[in-house]
Amino acid sequence: MTNDELWKAVLSEMEVSLSRANFTTWFKGTTIVSNSNGAVLVSVPNGFVKEWLENKFNKQIFKVVQNYHPEIREIKYAVGNNRSHSILPKKDFAQFIPEKMVDDRSDADIDKVTNLNKRYTFDSYVIGSNNELAHAASLSVAKTPGKLYNPLFIYGGVGLGKTHLLQATGNFICSRFPDKKVSYISSERLTSDIVESIKNRTIEEMKQRYAKLDLLIIDDIQFIAGKEKTQDIFFSTFNELYGKNKQIVLSSDRPPSAIPALEARLRSRFEGGMLADIGAPDYETRLAILKIKAKEKIFDIDNDSLSYIATNIQKNIRELEGALNRIIAFSQIYNKVPNLKEVKKLLAAYLSTPFRKTTYQSILKSVADFYGVSLNDLTKRSRKKEVVRPRQVAMFLLREEAKLSFPEIGSKLGGRDHSTAIHAYEKIKKEEDGNENTKQELVLIKERLYQSFESS
Ligand code: ADP
Ligand code: MG
Numbered sequence: 211m212t213n214d215e216l217w218k219a220v221l222s223e224m225e226v227s228l229s230r231a232n233f234t235t236w237f238k239g240t241t242i243v244s245n246s247n248g249a250v251l252v253s254v255p256n257g258f259v260k261e262w263l264e265n266k267f268n269k270q271i272f273k274v275v276q277n278y279h280p281e282i283r284e285i286k287y288a289v290g291n292n293r294s295h296s297i298l299p300k301k302d303f304a305q306f307i308p309e310k311m312v313d314d315r316s317d318a319d320i321d322k323v324t325n326l327n328k329r330y331t332f333d334s335y336v337i338g339s340n341n342e343l344a345h346a347a348s349l350s351v352a353k354t355p356g357k358l359y360n361p362l363f364i365y366g367g368v369g370l371g372k373t374h375l376l377q378a379t380g381n382f383i384c385s386r387f388p389d390k391k392v393s394y395i396s397s398e399r400l401t402s403d404i405v406e407s408i409k410n411r412t413i414e415e416m417k418q419r420y421a422k423l424d425l426l427i428i429d430d431i432q433f434i435a436g437k438e439k440t441q442d443i444f445f446s447t448f449n450e451l452y453g454k455n456k457q458i459v460l461s462s463d464r465p466p467s468a469i470p471a472l473e474a475r476l477r478s479r480f481e482g483g484m485l486a487d488i489g490a491p492d493y494e495t496r497l498a499i500l501k502i503k504a505k506e507k508i509f510d511i512d513n514d515s516l517s518y519i520a521t522n523i524q525k526n527i528r529e530l531e532g533a534l535n536r537i538i539a540f541s542q543i544y545n546k547v548p549n550l551k552e553v554k555k556l557l558a559a560y561l562s563t564p565f566r567k568t569t570y571q572s573i574l575k576s577v578a579d580f581y582g583v584s585l586n587d588l589t590k591r592s593r594k595k596e597v598v599r600p601r602q603v604a605m606f607l608l609r610e611e612a613k614l615s616f617p618e619i620g621s622k623l624g625g626r627d628h629s630t631a632i633h634a635y636e637k638i639k640k641e642e643d644g645n646e647n648t649k650q651e652l653v654l655i656k657e658r659l660y661q662s663f664e665s666s
Contacts, residue, residue: 213242216278217252223274224267235543236262243290248283250275253290255545260287324384325394330377336502338495341371344486348375351457352382355390355425359484361448361458365465366488367657369528372461375488376427379459383425390424397433401440413443420447425457431480432462435582436471445476452479464654468647470582470596496520496530503531509538515553522557525657533557570612570622576658577604580651591624603655605631606638611659 225233239255254260263271264287275282319328337345344364351362364372380394407416420426434440451458462469465487466480491499497520504511515537523530536556541547548556578585581600588597588604601623608614608622616628616635641648
């Protein structure tokens, strides 16, 4: 039996036990290069594949090999330049990139005390017209914490750089003022801290812990909406810190005025500091961000490809980065940097996933999420006052985004008459033209909607 025949036997065995995508990912471009002294050497295209074969598939491979050659004791894998096996069929290579390679957010860089991720700095933040104000405000807060803008409240849609700015502010303060006590937490964490302390009767301790801070950063504060106990305790912590000129920095996906079920006293505190929004980045900013990310990842890619990505992905910087990661993953798997043509193919698969079609479910979900009401209340005949407006907005969006007919809209939302749907549509349509708040609300809901396709 030749080496090739032996490897073929292994491949056909593996092929039946793996999905086609997995098989292709892990076994294309592999081959036996030598077989001597009881050791088989398998050449693989890259280190990533090497690791997987060694850790996940070696046992299985070994078993097949032993079947034919019981004298073989060991299989080794080495990254080689063997190109005799063609890479994947061009048509569908994009779908073979494992999702885990695309998402590179890791917990490794997170500081145990402050909870900050060192990766996020001002140096790696691209300033554009969309974030100029938010950036400038954050930087001055970082340089003179507690003095200028308190609280600093940054808001904007998903994936536009809020967390990055908040963390950069924290990291800057930690390095410039090492004595200052800094804590970065999500509002979910805040809530669970509070729930936990209530359970353990340690509210006072918890409050004291927070009261010792020089800088408290809370990300995505909109999630405290409707949580009365959390708001209550946070209010007193806020006042305590504020009274001592300690800096508070908050982020939210919308301005304080648009957070539903937020106590008026908190809203007025939030509005009493500096509000700065982040919008969608323009083309130049998107390109600059891609360049900085490619550089961070030590990835050399031509400008045409970058400009193609920047042109085609507009809504969300996380998505922009996801596209770049996808291309980096491609190049790791296939051991080559894709050219523009391949980049187009990679992104075509990415941009036109079937989930991108606006479904009425995704609209209802985005609306329910946004207003913090349950999907059930929204779609049933519930007469709760707080769902009236969300339902009208849902009706409007079902018409505008999903192009449903009015009778369909009525029946999907609690079996209502089509005239109710028309009335709701017209009401919101009019507000969209004349009312700044509504305009803003609709933009934010649509942002969620587009986001939801990505995570589907
Ligand atoms: P948000 O918190 O608003 O949802 P993030 O701060 O998590 O968004 O940003 C998503 C990704 O985009 C992060 O990896 C972040 O580093 C990157 N990013 C966003 N804005 C910028 C920018 N102006 N410059 C560089 N990277 C950015
Ligand atoms: Mg965030």
